[in-house]
Amino acid sequence: MAKRNGGGMDPFGDGLSRRSFLGVGLGALAGLTLGRRLAPLAFGQAAVEEAKSAVAAGRPAARAKSVILLWMWGGPSHLDTFDPKPEAGDAYCGPLKKPIETNVAGIRISELLPLMAKQADKYSIIRSMTHGNSGHESATYIMQTCSMPSDLSYPAIGAVVAYEFQTGKRYTGPLPPFITLTSSPGRFSEAGFLGPNYRSFTTGGDPAAKEFNIQGLVLPHDMTDQRVQNRQEMLQAVNTLGVRDKNDPGLSPMSEYQRRAWELMRGEAPQVFNLSTEPEELRKSYGMNRFGQSCLAARRLVEKGVPFVTITSGGWDTHKENFEQMRKLSPVLDAGFATLLSDLAARGLLESTIVVWTGEFGRTPKIDPSPPWGGGRGHYGDCFSVVVAGGGFKGGQVLGSSDGKGEKVKERPVYPWDLSGTMYQLLGIDINGKLPSSLGGMAASVMPPLPPGTKSGGLLKELVA
Numbered sequence: 048m049a050k051r052n053g054g055g056m057d058p059f060g061d062g063l064s065r066r067s068f069l070g071v072g073l074g075a076l077a078g079l080t081l082g083r084r085l086a087p088l089a090f091g092q093a094a095v096e097e098a099k100s101a102v103a104a105g106r107p108a109a110r111a112k113s114v115i116l117l118w119m120w121g122g123p124s125h126l127d128t129f130d131p132k133p134e135a136g137d138a139y140c141g142p143l144k145k146p147i148e149t150n151v152a153g154i155r156i157s158e159l160l161p162l163m164a165k166q167a168d169k170y171s172i173i174r175s176m177t178h179g180n181s182g183h184e185s186a187t188y189i190m191q192t193c194s195m196p197s198d199l200s201y202p203a204i205g206a207v208v209a210y211e212f213q214t215g216k217r218y219t220g221p222l223p224p225f226i227t228l229t230s231s232p233g234r235f236s237e238a239g240f241l242g243p244n245y246r247s248f249t250t251g252g253d254p255a256a257k258e259f260n261i262q263g264l265v266l267p268h269d270m271t272d273q274r275v276q277n278r279q280e281m282l283q284a285v286n287t288l289g290v291r292d293k294n295d296p297g298l299s300p301m302s303e304y305q306r307r308a309w310e311l312m313r314g315e316a317p318q319v320f321n322l323s324t325e326p327e328e329l330r331k332s333y334g335m336n337r338f339g340q341s342c343l344a345a346r347r348l349v350e351k352g353v354p355f356v357t358i359t360s361g362g363w364d365t366h367k368e369n370f371e372q373m374r375k376l377s378p379v380l381d382a383g384f385a386t387l388l389s390d391l392a393a394r395g396l397l398e399s400t401i402v403v404w405t406g407e408f409g410r411t412p413k414i415d416p417s418p419p420w421g422g423g424r425g426h427y428g429d430c431f432s433v434v435v436a437g438g439g440f441k442g443g444q445v446l447g448s449s450d451g452k453g454e455k456v457k458e459r460p461v462y463p464w465d466l467s468g469t470m471y472q473l474l475g476i477d478i479n480g481k482l483p484s485s486l487g488g489m490a491a492s493v494m495p496p497l498p499p500g501t502k503s504g505g506l507l508k509e510l511v512a
Contacts (some may be wrong), residue, residue: 063298105326109217109475112399112437116357117342117384118232119406121364124424125432126412126453127373130156130174134453141370141422151443159377162385168443169388169397170436175447175456178408178463181426183364185409188235193467194495198371199484199496202239204467205355209245211476211493212354220352222316223248227357228305228341238397240484240491247357250320254340259320288416319347332386339383346390349400363406366423369414388436401438403472406431412453430456433466441512460504468494469507 089348126132131146132139146155149167156164172256180186185196192201192504202210209224218224227247231237238246251262317343322330322343338360345356360380365372384404391397409431410424430449447459471478471493482491497503 055185067256076295083389087385090381097306109473110399111470111473111475113353113403114205114355114401114403114438114470115342115345115349115387115476116205117404118191118357118359119363119380119404120232120359120361121183122406122408122410122426122431123173123363123376124365124373124410125430125449127369128160128246129432129434130449130453131155131157132449132453135412137331138414139452141414143370143373147259148195154443154445156507157377159373160381162381164387166385168259169392170402170442171440171444171446172448173433173435173461173466173507173510174411175459175504176405176431176433176461176463177456178428180428181408183407184234184331186426186428187232188407188431190407191232191235191237192239192495195498195501197341197495197498199491199495200236200239201491202241202245202482203235203237203247204243204470205247205357206238206241207471207482207493208355208474208476209476210241210482211480217475218352218354221318222351222353224353225355226250226348226353226355227359228344229253229337230359232357232359242481247355253337254320254322254344255336259322259344261317266467294297320344320353324345325340329386329390332385333390334379334382336379336383338379339386342383342387345392346387346394346396349391349396350394365410366420368421369410369424370422375397377498381462391437397437399438401440401473402434402436403466403470404434406487430454433461433509433512435466439508439512442512446507446509459509460502461507462501462503464494464497467502469511473508473511 095479126135126140127143131143132145133144143158145158147158147161147164148155149164151167154172156167156169178186178189180189188194188196191203191205193204194201205225209218213219215222225247227249229250229252231247231249240242249262250259252260319325321489322423323338325347330340330343333343337360340359345358348356360376361370362376388397388402391400391402408426408428411427413422415423415425430453447461448457449455468478476493478494480493482493484491
């Protein structure tokens with residue numbers, strides 16, 4: 048998780064506050080933070096070249112170019128969103144007894160999602176997702192990495208996509224290949240054994256604010272070009288390592304990292320995050336809130352070719368007063384998600400952009416009315432819903448089903464690795480390809496080996512167009 052230090056947000060978790068940001072000088076920060084993200088991996092250039100060859104030789108044809116992951120931190124209730132069960136009675140559905148028809152015959156979703164009901168032809172609902180784990184930390188790891196916990200810390204899907212796209216030269220843009228809006232999901236190491244160079248760039252800030260201040264990217268308003276040049280010259284003057292750069296293979300990349308970091312801060316990146324250039328009506332359609340404007344920012348990022356964008360939405364851990372919270376959260380989700388799908392489709396981007404909506408698990412189908420929960424729902428990893436769209440996924444489909452009370456998978460169980468394997472194939476990533484382990488070489492596979500006895504429902508062929 049990003050930490051606070053001296054009042055400033057530190058998206059890299061290094062304890063570097065805004066005050067120290069200005070104190071050390073922007074050029075130094077470029078070398079110490081963004082430069083770190085631009086550095087080659089620690090396992091060496093030989094492994095990188097081997098990875099390039101493997102990708103070039105075995106990568107399937109790509110349908111998708113980008114992924115937008117809508118991460119509902121805390122775990123949303125499937126009964127209150129995409130798998131309503133009014134017939135189960137008050138003990139399960141509570142006051143949400145009138146699910147609405149969508150624009151696809153036979154598909155009903157929560158009455159709290161009227162805008163999503165009009166977009167059902169663009170997405171498919173998986174109503175049989177399961178992994179059986181109901182702990183935040185372990186379930187987050189399972190859903191983000193699509194692997195079971197083991198001695199080897201696997202990277203999140205976003206880190207794998209960033210690695211594959213960069214080593215395969217499929218993405219060479221100036222923006223980081225893996226970006227999170229606006230706060231880290233936390234609870235696990237998203238880069239895993241790939242190392243810190245493949246961590247997500249977490250923006251911080253609030254895209255709904257008057258100014259979306261991206262941590263580490265946006266220069267202070269009084270930082271003129273002349274002041275920037277003066278600071279760069281000062282940094283060069285005091286940088287005693289600079290005299291060794293040309294002859295030291297371990298230090299020679301430093302100037303290149305700084306150059307690219309400065310280009311990132313002063314180039315198009317700040318403009319990508321400048322949402323004020325969008326039509327006001329469109330911004331309002333997304334919702335003038337953190338989640339809605341993050342969805343708009345994500346659309347702008349995939350337009351620029353960024354391979355993986357995560358949007359983190361909190362508040363879904365509804366142990367207490369579940370229905371009160373759902374009435375607050377659902378309109379925000381509805382506007383942002385529905386407008387994202389329609390906007391991507393209108394721009395011809397949905398066919399090349401995978402959109403996934405999920406949390407770490409679902410919530411207990413049976414409501415807990417006892418104090419202090421007051422009608423809350425607990426953690427539930429046995430059966431929950433996931434929504435997928437775009438990038439080769441069909442729209443207007445339902446895969447799998449839960450039983451009459453939403454407690455168990457009834458038909459076609461889907462496991463996290465079934466989802467990730469399908470996503471990798473749509474992205475043109477060889478699921479049998481290799482990844483560099485933390486000790487170097489190419490020892491780990493893209494698809495993690497499943498522990499003995501772990502089940503799989505198979506790739507989601509039913510949902511691939």
